[in-house]
Amino acid sequence: MDQVAFIVWRESVEALLVIGILFTWLRTTPQGRKGLPWLWAGVFAGLGLAVLLALVLLGVSTWLSSEGQEWFQAIMALVACVLVVQMVVWMRRHGRTLKKELEGGMRAELDQSNWWGLLVLAMIAVAREGSETVVFLYGTIAAGDSAGMAWRLALAGVGGFATALLTFWILQLGGKLITWRRFFKLTEIFLLLLASALLVGGLDHLVSLGVLPTLMDPVWDSSWLLGTSGGLGKVLADFAGYRAYPALSELLIWLGYWFCVFYLLRRTGGSGTLPKGKSTVRVANATRQA
Amino acid sequence: MRERVKKVVTRLSRSVGMWLAGLGLMLGLNGNVYADGLPTFTLTFRADGTFDPVRLEVPSGRFKLVLINDSKEPVEFESLPLRKEKVMGPGVKSFVVITISRPGQYPFFDDFHQDVKGTLVVVPKK
Numbered sequence: 496m497d498q499v500a501f502i503v504w505r506e507s508v509e510a511l512l513v514i515g516i517l518f519t520w521l522r523t524t525p526q527g528r529k530g531l532p533w534l535w536a537g538v539f540a541g542l543g544l545a546v547l548l549a550l551v552l553l554g555v556s557t558w559l560s561s562e563g564q565e566w567f568q569a570i571m572a573l574v575a576c577v578l579v580v581q582m583v584v585w586m587r588r589h590g591r592t593l594k595k596e597l598e599g600g601m602r603a604e605l606d607q608s609n610w611w612g613l614l615v616l617a618m619i620a621v622a623r624e625g626s627e628t629v630v631f632l633y634g635t636i637a638a639g640d641s642a643g644m645a646w647r648l649a650l651a652g653v654g655g656f657a658t659a660l661l662t663f664w665i666l667q668l669g670g671k672l673i674t675w676r677r678f679f680k681l682t683e684i685f686l687l688l689l690a691s692a693l694l695v696g697g698l699d700h701l702v703s704l705g706v707l708p709t710l711m712d713p714v715w716d717s718s719w720l721l722g723t724s725g726g727l728g729k730v731l732a733d734f735a736g737y738r739a740y741p742a743l744s745e746l747l748i749w750l751g752y753w754f755c756v757f758y759l760l761r762r763t764g765g766s767g768t769l770p771k772g773k774s775t776v777r778v779a780n781a782t783r784q785a
Numbered sequence: 786m787r788e789r790v791k792k793v794v795t796r797l798s799r800s801v802g803m804w805l806a807g808l809g810l811m812l813g814l815n816g817n818v819y820a821d822g823l824p825t826f827t828l829t830f831r832a833d834g835t836f837d838p839v840r841l842e843v844p845s846g847r848f849k850l851v852l853i854n855d856s857k858e859p860v861e862f863e864s865l866p867l868r869k870e871k872v873m874g875p876g877v878k879s880f881v882v883i884t885i886s887r888p889g890q891y892p893f894f895d896d897f898h899q900d901v902k903g904t905l906v907v908v909p910k911k
Contacts (some may be wrong), residue, residue, distance in 0.1 A: 501898060553874030554860075561879050568870075627861070627872050631897055634859030634875050699868035703882060705847070712886050724892055725863040725899075732865055740866050740887075 499635060499648055503655025504662075506628040508760050512536060513579075513689070515621040516682045517613065519670045520586055526747045527589070530613055537614040541621025548626035553633065565700050571619050572697030578616040579690035580756060585609055587763045606664070687756055688735045694752055695736035698745045710747075713740035808887065823849040823882065828903070830873075832856045836903035844910045847884045854878070860901075864893035867905065 517534055521527035550556035551564065559567055632652045636645045670678045701707035718739035721728040731737035737747060824844060829837040832855055841850075854860050854873045862871045862881070869881050885891065888907045895901035 498899075527845075552872045552877070554877040555874075561881075615799050630859045630872050630874055631861075635897075638857040638875065702884065705882070705884065709884070709886075712884075718866070724894065738865065 499651040500655035503652045504658045506624045506723040507659040510620045511659050515666045533610040535613045537617025541618040544622035545625030549629035552630045569697045569700035573694045575619040576690045578612050638754035692736040709742035711763045714743050825849045827851045829853045830856050830860045839903050842906045845907050851880045861896035863896040866891045
């Protein structure tokens with residue numbers, strides 16, 4: 496019973512964290528609020544996709560072959576990685592140029608593409624783990640022998656989701672307790688680490704498909720120090736892309752990822768904070784004029 | 786000018802269409818081609834919550850592992866060292882292709898029933 500609740504929590508928490516962070520970011524600026532409908536549209540599209548994927552995993556539908564599933568997983572992970580980095584860069588730039596955008600209103604059209612990125616990101620975040628949750632819950636409840644058992648299992652599933660929502664709420668609370676600048680900084684680091692985990696996960700699929708050569712496999716074996724079967728190693732694997740037996744090609748791409756991220760953030764500059772002092776007054780003026 | 790734009794757009798949409806068709810072919814129709822001729826092993830998730838076999842010996846290199854879920858519950862074959870994560874509904878049969886060059890022992894488990902564990906033993910190719 497506890498296991499059911501735990502697995503549902505584990506499967507939903509990643510998506511809820513991503514959606515929660517994006518939601519909090521968007522809510523803080525008037526310009527960002529325009530993105531909220533896109534975010535929710537992405538969440539709903541993600542739920543739809545999760546059900547479609549679940550039907551494949553349950554063997555009900557065969558629109559994706561076994562290899563097709565692997566490709567799909569790889570593409571979802573890699574696209575999500577790119578979109579997370581893009582969102583982080585965009586938020587930084589957005590925070591810095593908010594004033595200009597409000598005055599000019601010229602970038603509204605340019606933002607359109609970012610909103611699509613936001614929609615797709617939310618969709619993937621929900622669909623990736625959501626499909627597994629659907630299969631897990633459906634299968635577990637269907638396997639419950641008596642009706643009473645199935646109900647209790649369903650309740651445990653709801654409990655797990657509620658715990659994940661609680662995690663989401665604590666995150667929202669965190670956004671209020673610490674300064675916006677620090678909240679942005681922390682969530683930015685979290686998202687960039689998560690994107691690196693998505694990258695490594697996607698590369699794993701490509702290696703499995705035989706598309707990406709390993710060059711040298713493995714480069715080292717650190718399983719004696721930190722295994723990935725459970726505990727800290729598992730958390731680091733899921734949220735930072737840690738591997739106990741990395742392939743050389745994956746290691747090089749991982750290093751390349753961090754190089755690109757640092758370059759992009761350096762070039763973008765700014766700390767992603769809202770304009771302060773004088774510019775805030777300007778923002779107010781601009782809003783009044785509009 | 787407009788003519789030219791039109792031409793580029795048609796050409797672009799045509800190539801995108803072909804690319805999508807190619808992707809569809811890759812995903813759907815040719816699903817099993819890449820796994821042909823590989824050494825094949827079978828791993829069953831049994832109804833009593835154990836793996837069959839618990840210890841699986843394979844030669845190093847590339848091989849195909851057929852996964853059969855004989856239990857009434859959903860299972861997830863998972864092993865980060867093997868770079869695999871596969872969710873399967875009750876009664877589903879599927880497969881994964883694994884490439885491991887270094888001989889050694891690699892643990893795998895059922896992520897939905899974490900006490901269900903097994904070991905893949907990779908032996909040097911003769």
